[in-house]
Amino acid sequence: MIKLNRDDNPPRVIFKIGVVKNIEKWVVSTETTIGDYESDSRPFENGKYKFNKAFGVDEFRERLIILQDGKCGYCEKKIDKGDIEHYRPKAAVITEEVNGNYIQPGYYWLAYSWWNMLLACSDCNSQEFKGNKFPLVGGEINRCKDHNENINLESPVLIDPINEVAEKLIEYNNETAIPIKRNVRAQRTIDILGLNTRTSLVEDRREKLASYRMNKIVANLPRGIITSAERAEANNFLTNATSRRSKFSNMINSNIKAARI
Numbered sequence: 684m685i686k687l688n689r690d691d692n693p694p695r696v697i698f699k700i701g702v703v704k705n706i707e708k709w710v711v712s713t714e715t716t717i718g719d720y721e722s723d724s725r726p727f728e729n730g731k732y733k734f735n736k737a738f739g740v741d742e743f744r745e746r747l748i749i750l751q752d753g754k755c756g757y758c759e760k761k762i763d764k765g766d767i768e769h770y771r772p773k774a775a776v777i778t779e780e781v782n783g784n785y786i787q788p789g790y791y792w793l794a795y796s797w798w799n800m801l802l803a804c805s806d807c808n809s810q811e812f813k814g815n816k817f818p819l820v821g822g823e824i825n826r827c828k829d830h831n832e833n834i835n836l837e838s839p840v841l842i843d844p845i846n847e848v849a850e851k852l853i854e855y856n857n858e859t860a861i862p863i864k865r866n867v868r869a870q871r872t873i874d875i876l877g878l879n880t881r882t883s884l885v886e887d888r889r890e891k892l893a894s895y896r897m898n899k900i901v902a903n904l905p906r907g908i909i910t911s912a913e914r915a916e917a918n919n920f921l922t923n924a925t926s927r928r929s930k931f932s933n934m935i936n937s938n939i940k941a942a943r944i
Contacts (some may be wrong), residue, residue, distance in 0.1 A: 684758055684842065684849040684872070685933050688750045693797035696739030700932035709795040709934060712738040717792055717830050724829075727788035728774060737794045740767065747802045752928040756801035756844050757813060757876050758884055761930045770843055771834070772815040785815065786823070792830035801845060806884070812877045817841060820868075842872045853878075854937040858888040884925065891931050896922050896944055 696708045711827055719732070726732035744767060755762050773794035775785040790890040792896045807813050820838035827834050833940050842849050852869040856879050860878040862869030873879060900910060902917035909917075924935045938944045 684759060684844055684853055684876075684878075685927055686848045686850065687756055687801060687842055687844045688752075689798070689845055690746070690750065692886065694739060694742040694746045696742050707739075709738045709743075712795045713792065716794060720788070720791060724788070725930040727791055730785065730787055732774070732788075734773060734791075734794050743767065743797070743800065744802065751802050754928075754930055755804040755807055757803055757807040758878060758881075759931050759933060760804055760887060762802065763805050766805060766808040768801050768808045768813070770799050770801065770804035770817075770841070770845065771839075773799075773815055773903070775815055776817050776826070777810070777815045778818060786826075788829070789815070790827070790834070793834075798845060802828060806881060807876055811817070812881075813841070813875060815901060816875055818871070818875075838867055840871045841875060842868060850933050850936070853933065854941075855888075856941070857938065858892055858934065885934065888931050888934055891924070892934065892938065893944065895921065895935055897909075898924075899944065 693696075693709060697705050698708060698711065699705075716734070720727055744764070748762075748765065748769070751765075753761055753763075755765065756768065769790070771790040771793050773789050773791055774786045775789045777784070778786055790799070803813065811910070818840040820840055825837055827837060842852055845873065852863055852866050854863050855861065860873045862873065879885060898917040898920040902914055903923060904914075923929050924932070925939065926932060929935070935944070
């Protein structure tokens with residue numbers, strides 16, 4: 684996990700006709716959803732409310748894939764398309780305090796918020812891992828119940844890669860994610876996302892680490908053993924691996940910092 688790049692404003696997708704002409708679709712969708720809740724909260728409370736998908740979802744997705752360098756916003760593996768994931772779940776929240784059942788409504792007023800969206804892989808976005816989980820420090824007593832309450836008074840357990848520098852909270856010992864300074868939120872985030880329990884993910888990180896080590900050996904071989912082109916290719920791999928654009932860049936940079944590679 685790394686801190687994600689984010690534009691100050693979402694892609695501008697506007698209505699072109701009618702009374703809402705030139706108004707951004709996500710703004711209208713948000714106002715409509717809040718109005719629907721105020722008129723009748725029951726569909727939100729029973730999970731039957733239908734959220735609008737015509738707020739500019741394609742444009743939002745295209746921009747997010749660029750800003751996130753084609754990586755999952757949580758586990759950093761490469762994704763082709765990804766799921767639009769809501770950091771604060773829009774429809775319902777799963778909490779351990781009620782035996783893993785849904786709490787409804789969720790953060791419906793943030794369903795179209797640019798600052799509540801990221802692209803995630805299908806694993807991270809599944810109910811087995813992040814999904815609708817959103818625990819709070821101090822428990823449910825501190826959760827906002829509707830749009831009239833202030834989310835800034837909440838203390839989320841899960842690290843927010845949009846607004847927090849995740850690299851200062853989670854590092855890696857070889858391919859294993861570990862909390863920096865035994866940070867409790869970092870450990871819970873690792874556990875919720877399954878960063879160390881998803882076999883294919885851990886193996887993918889292990890292979891990336893092995894490739895880095897191999898290319899470092901090649902880059903340092905004496906002249907006459909390899910060609911200039913081979914050395915340049917190895918050095919290019921090493922440079923790219925540390926870039927935020929590369930998958931698992933936090934892992935690579937953590938291990939470089941700790942002199943493990």
